[in-house]
Amino acid sequence: MEENIKKKLKVSAIKNGTVIDHIPARNLFKVITILGLDRIENQITFGTNLESEKLGSKAIIKVSDKCFEDDEINKIALIAPHAKLNIIRDYAVTEKKVVEIPSHVEGIVRCFNPKCITNNEQITTRFAVVSKAPLALKCHYCEKITDQEHLHML
Amino acid sequence: MKKDLISITDYTKEEYLRIMELAAGFEKEPNQDLLKGKVVASLFFEPSTRTRLSFETAISRLGGRIIGFADAGSSSVTKGESLHDTIRMVTNYADLIVMRHPLEGAARYAAEIATVPVINAGDGANQHPTQTLLDMYSILKTQGTLDNLNIFMVGDLKYGRTVHSLLMAMSEFDNPIFNFIAPDELLMPEEYKMHLRERGIRYYEHREFTDIISAADIIYMTRVQKERFADPIEYEKVKNVYILREKMLRHTKPNVRVLHPLPRVNEIHTDVDRSDKAYYFEQALNGVFTREAIIAHTLNLK
Numbered sequence: 360m361e362e363n364i365k366k367k368l369k370v371s372a373i374k375n376g377t378v379i380d381h382i383p384a385r386n387l388f389k390v391i392t393i394l395g396l397d398r399i400e401n402q403i404t405f406g407t408n409l410e411s412e413k414l415g416s417k418a419i420i421k422v423s424d425k426c427f428e429d430d431e432i433n434k435i436a437l438i439a440p441h442a443k444l445n446i447i448r449d450y451a452v453t454e455k456k457v458v459e460i461p462s463h464v465e466g467i468v469r470c471f472n473p474k475c476i477t478n479n480e481q482i483t484t485r486f487a488v489v490s491k492a493p494l495a496l497k498c499h500y501c502e503k504i505t506d507q508e509h510l511h512m513l
Numbered sequence: 514m515k516k517d518l519i520s521i522t523d524y525t526k527e528e529y530l531r532i533m534e535l536a537a538g539f540e541k542e543p544n545q546d547l548l549k550g551k552v553v554a555s556l557f558f559e560p561s562t563r564t565r566l567s568f569e570t571a572i573s574r575l576g577g578r579i580i581g582f583a584d585a586g587s588s589s590v591t592k593g594e595s596l597h598d599t600i601r602m603v604t605n606y607a608d609l610i611v612m613r614h615p616l617e618g619a620a621r622y623a624a625e626i627a628t629v630p631v632i633n634a635g636d637g638a639n640q641h642p643t644q645t646l647l648d649m650y651s652i653l654k655t656q657g658t659l660d661n662l663n664i665f666m667v668g669d670l671k672y673g674r675t676v677h678s679l680l681m682a683m684s685e686f687d688n689p690i691f692n693f694i695a696p697d698e699l700l701m702p703e704e705y706k707m708h709l710r711e712r713g714i715r716y717y718e719h720r721e722f723t724d725i726i727s728a729a730d731i732i733y734m735t736r737v738q739k740e741r742f743a744d745p746i747e748y749e750k751v752k753n754v755y756i757l758r759e760k761m762l763r764h765t766k767p768n769v770r771v772l773h774p775l776p777r778v779n780e781i782h783t784d785v786d787r788s789d790k791a792y793y794f795e796q797a798l799n800g801v802f803t804r805e806a807i808i809a810h811t812l813n814l815k
Binding site for chain 1: 520595636639
């Protein structure tokens with residue numbers, strides 16, 4: 360099976376760009392939205408529900424002719440903490456990157472506090488990451504901590 | 514850059530001391546026309562007679578004019594106007610906004626929208642920084658210092674925003690000791706204890722409200738609220754355990770003072786009112802001077 364996946368990946372290889380691998384399958388479309396891939400013109404291929412030993416089922420995205428800034432790509436760290444990036448130049452992997460949880464999170468996550476203003480008006484949520492493992496996000500507005508157990512994506 | 518006061522930690526230690534100094538000046542001379550010709554919006558999206566009257570007294574003594582509302586029912590909120598739109602409108606009219614809101618984070622959000630400074634007069638269970646500054650002024654006035662004090666906090670330490678903010682502010686001063694007296698259901702949250710540990714500040718936790726208070730310089734009482742308990746039987750068990758009575762103060766230090774953010778229910782027996790160590794009513798009056806100081810500081814009037 361591992362061989363099959365590798366073959367499939369080879370089939371859809373890109374010449375230049377970025378491959379984002381090891382995305383939990385259930386979060387593929389969230390990753391697409393967060394990175395704004397639904398709003399760009401580049402060629403994009405993706406596969407989902409692929410077998411993965413680590414994740415059970417994973418997704419992969421290949422974006423042609425695109426490099427991501429660290430700030431940009433780290434936005435997906437909360438929903439795809441094990442994501443790995445391969446930077447492709449002329450069909451060869453020239454660089455590998457892992458995502459890191461950023462120090463601030465904007466949008467993406469809902470504040471767990473129902474009495475927080477962000478759950479009652481149209482406001483972009485903002486959090487400071489006070490701990491990465493275990494994850495703890497402090498709301499910029501209500502100052503309450505949203506932890507892993509209460510983490511919900513917008 | 515405008516100077517908002519949303520959370521107690523928005524101020525530095527120097528600013529705490531500056532407010533204390535200004536408050537002492539306003540206590541000596543409460544009527545000073547510093548706000549003459551200025552308009553202050555007093556927006557109370559939920560009623561709080563005590564805080565509103567204290568603020569409006571402070572504004573009046575500074576010679577300012579007040580616009581606003583005392584509860585959301587008499588404002589455009591009943592027509593479904595968002596907080597965003599209310600603030601956008603009011604920021605054009607007033608030189609300063611004082612606001613209280615039932616939702617947590619509302620004041621921080623309003624400060625981002627407003628072009629004039631915002632003073633938070635309470636946002637849900639989150640912050641009430643002017644209460645903390647008046648608590649500090651009361652401590653300074655009665656103890657002569659904010660350093661080296663043994664502070665006992667009693668009652669609801671889990672949900673009580675006043676004790677959390679006071680802890681954060683007092684931990685900026687030299688060598689405080691904290692003693693927490695609370696039932697299992699209402700213990701001081703871990704994040705505040707961690708804050709103290711990181712600074713090497715000593716604290717002790719107790720379940721029993723006994724003669725351990727003999728070491729106290731300040732006894733800060735809070736209300737144990739029934740609605741905090743999932744199990745009403747648990748509330749019945751603890752509701753009468755944390756009541757301060759006059760006889761409990763007999764073996765305490767002569768300088769000790771009892772503070773309470775008010776309103777009290779039964780957690781301070783009325784026989785304490787007669788004691789020289791009771792300070793909660795004077796504490797409320799200090800609120801006017803402290804709020805005059807905060808307004809003057811916010812608008813750079815002094």
